[in-house]
Amino acid sequence: MEQIKRTALYDIHKKYNGNMVDFAGFELPLYYENILDEHKAVRTNAGMFDVSHMGEVAIKGEDAEKYIQNLVTNNIEVISEYGVMYTLMCYEDGGVVDDLLVYKYNSKDYLLVINASNIEQDFNWMIEQKGNYDVDINNISDNVAEVALQGPKAQMILQKLTETDLSNIKFFTFDDNVMVDNKKCLVSRTGYTGEDGFEIYTSLDNIADIWEVIMKTGKDEGLKPAGLGSRDTLRFEVALPLYGNEIDKDITPLEASLGYFVKLDTDFVGKEVLARQKEQGLSRKLIGIELIGKGIARHGYDILSNEGEKIGFITTGYQSPSVGKSVALGIVDIDYTKMGTEIKVQIRKKQVSAKVVSKKFYKKNYSK
Amino acid sequence: MKIMEEYFYTKNHEWVKVEDDTALIGVTDYAQHAMGQIVYVELPEVDDEFNQEDAFSVVESVKAASDIYMPASGSVLEVNEDLEDEPELINEDPYTNYICKIKLSDKTEINNLMNSKEYSSFCDK
Numbered sequence: 001m002e003q004i005k006r007t008a009l010y011d012i013h014k015k016y017n018g019n020m021v022d023f024a025g026f027e028l029p030l031y032y033e034n035i036l037d038e039h040k041a042v043r044t045n046a047g048m049f050d051v052s053h054m055g056e057v058a059i060k061g062e063d064a065e066k067y068i069q070n071l072v073t074n075n076i077e078v079i080s081e082y083g084v085m086y087t088l089m090c091y092e093d094g095g096v097v098d099d100l101l102v103y104k105y106n107s108k109d110y111l112l113v114i115n116a117s118n119i120e121q122d123f124n125w126m127i128e129q130k131g132n133y134d135v136d137i138n139n140i141s142d143n144v145a146e147v148a149l150q151g152p153k154a155q156m157i158l159q160k161l162t163e164t165d166l167s168n169i170k171f172f173t174f175d176d177n178v179m180v181d182n183k184k185c186l187v188s189r190t191g192y193t194g195e196d197g198f199e200i201y202t203s204l205d206n207i208a209d210i211w212e213v214i215m216k217t218g219k220d221e222g223l224k225p226a227g228l229g230s231r232d233t234l235r236f237e238v239a240l241p242l243y244g245n246e247i248d249k250d251i252t253p254l255e256a257s258l259g260y261f262v263k264l265d266t267d268f269v270g271k272e273v274l275a276r277q278k279e280q281g282l283s284r285k286l287i288g289i290e291l292i293g294k295g296i297a298r299h300g301y302d303i304l305s306n307e308g309e310k311i312g313f314i315t316t317g318y319q320s321p322s323v324g325k326s327v328a329l330g331i332v333d334i335d336y337t338k339m340g341t342e343i344k345v346q347i348r349k350k351q352v353s354a355k356v357v358s359k360k361f362y363k364k365n366y367s368k
Numbered sequence: 369m370k371i372m373e374e375y376f377y378t379k380n381h382e383w384v385k386v387e388d389d390t391a392l393i394g395v396t397d398y399a400q401h402a403m404g405q406i407v408y409v410e411l412p413e414v415d416d417e418f419n420q421e422d423a424f425s426v427v428e429s430v431k432a433a434s435d436i437y438m439p440a441s442g443s444v445l446e447v448n449e450d451l452e453d454e455p456e457l458i459n460e461d462p463y464t465n466y467i468c469k470i471k472l473s474d475k476t477e478i479n480n481l482m483n484s485k486e487y488s489s490f491c492d493k
Contacts, residue, residue, distance in 0.1 A: 229431055
């Protein structure tokens with residue numbers, strides 16, 4: 001068995017009473033005090049997550065732009081320098097290798113941020129796709145530490161610690177020369193909670209000091225350390241996908257309702273299958289579900305038609321902390337995707353009534 | 369961690385409070401701590417019959433669903449309906465907020481359970 005990894009913030013998690021769990025081979029806090037308070041802190045004030053487990057791959061070289069364009073579904077040619085783009089990497093059959101963020105320094109120098117659970121698989125896939133492209137592909141995941149400061153008060157808190165005017169870092173852009181408490185960081189206005197906020201990358205040596213100074217500065221603003229539990233409930237409420245749930249190797253981006261990030265006028269691995277799928281129409285798609293009966297629809301539970309026939313499966317489900325309803329995301333046969341359609345969810349021995357609703361259970365509050 | 373002296377306990381962290389041939393059943397303080405914030409309780413129905421160690425209820429935290437097992441065989445006399453609207457009562461006081469009351473079908477099964485002292489050392493292991 002592979003040894004479980006610890007991030008550079010491990011001692012900090014212990015200090016803050018992190019309830020530690022194994023996540024994608026990393027020992028990380030599920031929560032510190034409790035999931036719901038951490039969720040609420042991010043929605044109303046701010047929360048800080050250790051996301052050092054995320055993977056980073058540096059792509060440099062003459063053909064970097066062409067190589068990445070072939071690798072991902074979105075049109076990366078339109079990213080400005082110091083811009084960030086969300087995209088997906090697909091297999092030949094249209095299934096998803098991973099979803100990722102592309103950070104562009106210039107057309108010969110990019111940083112790709114990938115999921116912790118997929119680092120090795122993604123890196124091998126990237127090497128496999130290298131072909132004759134003139135690029136260097138370096139997995140620098142072990143050398144990068146990262147925290148996400150998220151919430152309506154994120155800018156106010158971070159601004160106290162830097163001379164860089166953070167209002168100049170627009171939504172989905174970054175600055176790689178932000179001195180936070182006199183330590184050099186890459187700061188992007190991105191995140192995974194549906195709130196305004198920043199992802200702050202720095203060296204392993206600096207991250208503990210950065211964490212502590214941000215926590216101290218944000219204390220009076222209601223900043224809380226937040227764990228993986230609230231990270232999942234927050235991203236779920238605004239229908240941001242999670243690899244292994246809404247997307248995986250057997251689900252295409254179109255089926256996951258991520259068609260906006262698939263630009264079929266570019267060339268990329270898996271395009272043929274996705275173009276055909278779009279032309280012929282989807283046979284199944286991701287929907288939002290609200291339970292009418294009592295219970296919580298968990299990942300993997302069957303979704304049934306009103307007649308009791310299996311029509312799909314739940315990808316994620318929670319008692320939504322922000323809206324107080326039992327809601328879920330699920331993939332169902334296309335005939336059952338219309339809003340208001342009555343369906344059922346098999347929760348253990350009971351079939352619980354539900355209906356199709358908008359996937360956006362909670363409205364995003366990005367600062368654009 | 370709170371343990372009630374006169375109650376009996378299972379290795380799965382359920383408690384039993386015996387009153388003549390009936391018993392109140394719930395989950396322990398240890399269990400509610402381990403589960404975290406409870407957001408839903410699936411209750412059994414009155415007259416349901418269970419054998420010792422049958423799953424009879426499901427307590428769901430924010431992250432996951434946990435089966436709760438019958439400490440002793442019996443039929444359900446009463447369920448704690450307050451938990452339907454306020455499942456967090458289990459976090460607040462897991463001993464007052466029982467899940468159901470059963471009529472014991474074999475009182476000698478209680479002898480298989482741990483008393484408070486035994487349960488206390490079981491939890492310390």
